[in-house]
Amino acid sequence: MKKMWAGRTSGKTDQIADDFNSSIRFDQRMYPEDITGSIAHAKMLAKQGIIPEEASAKIIAGLEGILADLNSGKLEIDPAAEDIHMFIEETLTDRIGQDGKMLHTARSRNDQVALDIRLYMREENGQIKQLLKDLVAALCDQAEKYKASLMPGYTHLQRAQPVTFGHQLMAYAYMFMRDLERLGQMEERMNYSPIGSCALAGTTYPIDRVYEAELLGFKAPVANSLDGVSDRDHVVEDLSDLALVMMHLSRLSEELILWSSWEFHFVRLADAYTTGSSIMPQKKNPDMAELARGKTGRVYGDLMAILTTLKGLPLAYNKDMQEDKEALFDAIDNVELCLETFIPMIKTLEANEKAMHQAAQKGFINATDLADYLTKKGMPFRDAYHISGQLVALCIDQDTVLEDLPLETYKGYSDLFEEDLYQAIDLHNCLAKRTSLGGPTPESVQKQVDEVRGKLAEEN
Known part of the structure; x- marks a missing residue:
């Protein structure tokens, strides 16, 4: 096949070099964008009198026919082509x-x-934002x-202070809202x-x-025309934003993995989003969350790949820049796949409120409130x-909790302890007293x- 760029050279390249140079196997997904851009270009050329109106009309009709045939499967993309x-x-x-040669x-x-x-990023960005x-x-x-479902909040993975499961989930909601904002910017x-x-x-x-x-x-x-062909900042920025999306998904995945284990037993993932073991019949593995956690490293790699590719390139276009697409496409595909999986997984998730409450009691997360009780006295x-x-x-030592210690025991440590201490260290009261803005009370959640929800309505 004669190359479209043949002239200065014979256009003949070795088959291995052809395969090495070709991008059709991955850039073919951009055919709708390429045709959209070409139709606009043909209209501009005719408007400016650069090509005849009749030629422009034929070009546009031809491009529309190619698009329809590619969409329907009537036309197949030739894998031997150099690019889309x-x-x-x-x-x-x-x-x-x-x-057609005027286009x-x-x-x-x-x-x-x-x-x-x-154009492709704009389309995919819209889909990711909706997800x-x-x-x-x-x-x-x-x-x-679950805005009133008490659970222990953690620091250093140690039970720390009382929160609610709803409060925990809203922390992730705000993370993903920032991702949404970054993608829009x-x-x-x-x-x-x-x-x-x-x-x-x-x-x-x-x-x-x-x-x-x-x-x-x-x-x-x-x-600036040089900047027009040299710039891939938007690819880097998109990959950076997608890496943050994956980081947030990975943190949520880690907690879902922990919470669904028998050691925590805080949540139950629907069977549709877990797998079993080939040898251990009792297992219910959170594979979807684990895969999302694993794919995070892959998207990070896509970001590092494009940063490394661009770091030493002189202006303007260099063939190295062909490498931007596979990294970008891979990140977009994996983020969309993870989000599509997580949405129904979160919708069908069930919290084990009893296990959460028991963990809160055994975690002595009201110890700070006990100290505050004495301080206020x-x-x-x-x-x-x-x-x-x-x-x-x-x-x-006695395998009990603060709520069950008798008042006489408390008085052995300080005469300031009175019967009202039990109200002060009741976990629900401890939670209810955390009324500062952004706190974990049901009202705050x-x-x-x-x-x-208001911000989502504005986005829509």
Whole structure:
């Protein structure tokens, strides 16, 4: 097959070199974006009188036919083609004749691929943002359901202070809301059209970059033609944002894995999102959460790959930049797959409220409240802290909890203890007293749920 770029050279390359150079196996997914960009380009060329109106109309009709045939499966992409851009141009010329060769006027593959990537990212970004909204909505529903379900909050993976399961879930809802915000900000910075930058230095044709940008839904053209073909900041930023999404999913995965174990037994994952063991019939493995945790490293690798690829490149386009697509596509695919799995997994999750409450009691997470009780009666905090620690040690020795120690035992440590101490250390009261903004009370959790739902409504 004669190469479209043959001229300066014979266009003949070794088969191994052809395979090495080709990107059709992965960039073929951008065919809708490539055709969309080409239709806009054909309209601009005709508007500016660079090509005849009749040729533009034939080109547009031909491109629309190719798109329909690719969507239906009537037309198959040739794996021997160099890339998706050349495949579409060659197919167009085969179908409509010489007019098809006019399409590439005032355009280079450099700005063409830069455009396709932005269009593709914009489409996928919209899908990922919707998945994030759906995940946050599922977290809000569960948080509202379990807003009063007491559980121990942890530091250093040690039981620390009382929270609710709803409060814990809302922490993740806010993380994913920040991811949603970051992706929106990235999209705004990306929303500039590189088409018309050509190879690097623009063109001598009287093109209208503003018109073409408007046709494609961009805010404006990229202001510098060198930057237009050299810039992949949006790819790096998108991968960084997706890495953060995965980091948050991984942290949630880790807790789901711990919470669903018999050692915690805080949550039950639906059978649809677990697997069994090939040899141990009692097992119910949280494989979906483990896979998401594992895929996080893969998305991190995609980010590091593109950063490393770009770090030493001179302006403008270099073939190294072909490597941006596989990393980007891989990250997008894996983030979407993880989110699609997590949404129903969260929706069907059930909390074991009894196990959570028992863990809260055995964790002595009301020890700080016991110390505060003495402090409010006039004892210096450090002395109160010391006595509270001694009483916890006593409970551990006697396999009991602070709530069950008799008043006489308490008075052996301080005469300040009275009958009202049991009200002070009741776990639900300990929770209810944490009324500071953003705290774990059921009322506070409901406010958080309402706030996040309001933000989701604004996004929609």
